[in-house]
Amino acid sequence: MMDSWFTHAPLLQKLMDKKLHIIGMVKELKQRYCFEGNALSLSELYAKIPKNPKAEILGSIRVQTLAGLSLKIVFVQNRNNRRDWLAILTTDLSLDNAEIIRIYGMRWGIETFFKVAKSHLKLGTEFQGRSFDMMISHTTIVFTRYLILEQERRQNNDERSLGGLFYLFADEVRDLDLKTALRQLMAFVLDLLPNKPKNYESLSQLHNWISALPSYIKALFAQLRCES
Structure with a gap:
């Protein structure tokens, strides 16, 4: 840019x-x-x-x-x-x-970074010299100060988490209603059963788990059958 x-x-x-x-x-x-x-x-x-x-x-x-x-x-x-x-x-x-x-x-973030570094963190003014190593050291110190301040700002003021990852997961969970979530859970459990038609013991345990659920949850599984 x-x-x-x-x-x-x-x-x-x-x-x-x-x-x-x-x-x-x-x-x-x-x-x-x-x-x-x-x-x-x-x-x-x-x-x-x-x-x-x-x-x-x-x-x-x-x-x-x-x-x-x-x-x-x-x-x-x-x-x-x-x-x-x-x-x-x-x-x-x-x-x-x-x-x-x-x-x-995104360039605006770069502009504000240089503004802070020059005006408040003394980039280019804290030391005077012509040594390349000195300039690299000075720049590294200034940038480290900025990183520490930015880390504090993110921890205390910024609601974002992991670059927006939290909100992406929140949106996904919000879009997934209870009925769909339970159906996906049942499908996942059934897929884990080896030899689905022959594993009667595991199917029996699954039936027992379903029968123990509250009636309003069992009603959501009206169209779902373990035998399928």
């Missing part, structure tokens, strides 16, 4: 030569993009796409650089100026518009 300062055709080509995809913002400069045989600016490309003015993602278009590198440019609404738009470029043509915007939005 990169901002508009770095998103230029020569750098994009060099990164793609190393098989590295790029997502970055581009601004209306002198860059031109090939579309339907014409070299067009960003504004000219924006005028050609079908737009949904009520959506934050206005539309996208596939183009090429003058050197022939294939790109996808997504136009989004500028939240600070509803009459304006922003352009996000990527070399990964397999991504849909929403995913491109979501990934690029």
Whole structure:
């Protein structure tokens, strides 16, 4: 990911030569993009796409650089100026518009990290020197401070757990109703029985377990038979 300062055709080509995809913002400069045989600016490309003015993602278009590198440019609404738009470029043509915007939005975390490191953790100001080892040591110390603070923040303030894994499991459990859960449990138990039709002792134990269940639970198994 990169901002508009770095998103230029020569750098994009060099990164793609190393098989590295790029997502970055581009601004209306002198860059031109090939579309339907014409070299067009960003504004000219924006005028050609079908737009949904009520959506934050206005539309996208596939183009090429003058050197022939294939790109996808997504136009989004500028939240600070509803009459304006922003352009996000990527070399990964397999991504849909929403995913491109979501990934690029992660840059905000990088920006806040550098802001904290420079303004509060004294990155680049705590030590002065020209030794490469000294600069690496200083940077490592600053980054370690940030990691400790971020760990404390996550533990005390952030409701996420394991990168959202908790909520994924919570959604899965919520979507699984009691009747379905019990049916899956019964199917799982039956699959564990070796030689299902001949294992009468195990089936008898299973029948005893079912008969001991409360009536409102047994009613959920009206269509389920161990013999099946």
